[in-house]
Amino acid sequence: MTAAPPETGPRETGRIEAFSDGVFAVAITLLVLDIHVPTGPLAGHSTHLAADLLAQWPTYAAFLTSFLTVLIVWINHHRIFGLIQRSDDRFMLLNGALLLAVTLFPFATSLAASYYGQPDATIAALVYSGTSLFLASCFNMLWKYASTNERLLRVDYDRQVAIGITHSYRFGPHVYFVAFLLGFVSVPICLGMCALLALFFTIPPRKHAVCATTGIR
Amino acid sequence: MTAAPPETGPRETGRIEAFSDGVFAVAITLLVLDIHVPTGPLAGHSTHLAADLLAQWPTYAAFLTSFLTVLIVWINHHRIFGLIQRSDDRFMLLNGALLLAVTLFPFATSLAASYYGQPDATIAALVYSGTSLFLASCFNMLWKYASTNERLLRVDYDRQVAIGITHSYRFGPHVYFVAFLLGFVSVPICLGMCALLALFFTIPPRKHAVCATTGIR
Amino acid sequence: MTAAPPETGPRETGRIEAFSDGVFAVAITLLVLDIHVPTGPLAGHSTHLAADLLAQWPTYAAFLTSFLTVLIVWINHHRIFGLIQRSDDRFMLLNGALLLAVTLFPFATSLAASYYGQPDATIAALVYSGTSLFLASCFNMLWKYASTNERLLRVDYDRQVAIGITHSYRFGPHVYFVAFLLGFVSVPICLGMCALLALFFTIPPRKHAVCATTGIR
């Protein structure tokens, strides 16, 4: 079912963005399905709802980390598509791999939260940090494919912005790989690093650092 | 993963709106998953479906309140984006916080409906009104950030409309904070106030009141 | 949270359509969650999957009826928005009521399918046909509000198309009301009528009939 040369024109990436936005939006909202209502009242007698809710804190932490991670990838997806004009089959498949990673987050989040503090937490932490690593790698591959030799970029794209993006994203997969390896040592450190990375990536980049690196503006 | 200066141009907010619309649409539709089909027929014998359905009235009330609350926030999100042209990193994060509040509604709604009339209803009511307060606060912060010093507004934005929005939204967080505090006193009053606020906000504003305040037109 | 006079301009209804499309798309896809995988294999021994799947036929019938009903309302929503240019607060709330009806379909469908052939099937059929009646009524009110005195229509809207829409949709609520009343008499007739109506509405209108009525073209 894959024929025809890639289409061109300004309309090209609009629907890829629309479909991707849909997947991001559904995945980020499905995360909440993992926050369960404690089942106390079904029994009908007095419960300890406050304690039950507090005991779920790994679920909230995992929810917030995943929400932030997916949100930041969406923000950056939005950002690179501002520089991209064209599309081709390979780009669509790389974008599909990115969306695959995004859709896996509700599962990985639920797994990490369910097993935190349990004997098998190491495996759950490896799956979670591995999913984050997969997502960061897909994102990097997508940008690398689009930007190498300006393959799919707009004619009038801002070179400084493109260089800044390349610099910023270069370390993403490496730090998530470190988090993944730390999962063999300590579950809290592994998952804590994933949470800190999500927080860290929300900090707007230091403009001067980029300037210093590129030497321009 | 956050680099590059904010992009500009007329296209800037289109995808933020598309992604936000997606999250709003998914969250508002997921609310219905909390309305359960009574499990009577699984047992195979005669059931009391009418009575079972009526006994679920807190679920319907919570569903309607949350549907209306999310719908109104969407309408207002739509309204302020009609005045906004640009975007930046901080604005995207504030919008992300708003979307976080929206995605929490299916959980908060389910919690409030499940525990209504139960011993621990107070906690559930506090979580529900607290989520509403968080949503109203995020919305206010988003608008305040965009409108202060006309930071992200269109060049040709309608000042009267902007002033009207600022006046209307100023009290949102305060009234939800009152509802939250009332949760310590009475669950029905707290949740009833949330429902009434959702209904109240659907009433179109009195145009004259805005005129009187601003003294123009 | 409702201030500011309604905005105008060609952009006005774009986001209402986008949000509505999102709700329609999520609701129509959530319908499938009601088709359960028979739980036989969990027990581990030989099952009667073919028989179990066939025994679920009310679920498939309800799924198809609801899918078709929501699809047709979406097609018509799409059609009337082709004639509408402006929006105001009341129109947004009417559209919100329509979306509320759409989001209720996964619940009503599940209820009708679960209780079909059970002692309490009458109640379930009344809820299902009542939800369909509510949806058809919301749709009619939305179109009536937009089209009365050409309130929100495009300047260059096609009068013949508008008259044809008004004629076609006039009977929707009435026939669903008949289906609702029949629910008190016979569950199969009530639900069968809902299914037949969904099929009937997929038939493109007889152009000549419209011509005969309006006397033009």
Next chain:
Amino acid sequence: MTAAPPETGPRETGRIEAFSDGVFAVAITLLVLDIHVPTGPLAGHSTHLAADLLAQWPTYAAFLTSFLTVLIVWINHHRIFGLIQRSDDRFMLLNGALLLAVTLFPFATSLAASYYGQPDATIAALVYSGTSLFLASCFNMLWKYASTNERLLRVDYDRQVAIGITHSYRFGPHVYFVAFLLGFVSVPICLGMCALLALFFTIPPRKHAVCATTGIR
């Protein structure tokens, strides 16, 4: 509820694409709900999470196959809409049938994964390959309807691209029909063929083959 002649103009297919994108996005993301977190930790004692996760391999294989299948149909849906300008009632219904097939995938996937290796796996494999066959057939009918006599195509559509699409998609339903028939013989071969077809269709077409067939460029 179906009146009025089909609208025309450049805006015609935009909302069909938006709604379709929504259904594709929701369906492809709902697939992940079938990957369950092993319930070990609920019991509180040491579990075999790694073994439990590995034992779920049919679920992952089914998830990946369905994700790829739906993604490829979306890519091709995107591709043919690049050539289509107009729409009519019948086209909308054919597109609706395609979306129906897409929404069935979460169910068919769950069924195939749950029953793999069980006594009734044959039935599950027939349902899965049958759903794939239905999807491929709907896609072909949609394209055939739009392209026959250039019924709904753009005035300036690329004939070579259209011919290439027709050639590529012609065999889709046939190969899925073979997979369906193989389901009566062997479940692994049937489902393996579905997986291989999904992988095969991700390979960009051989441009030269198309050239050889059409004799141009």
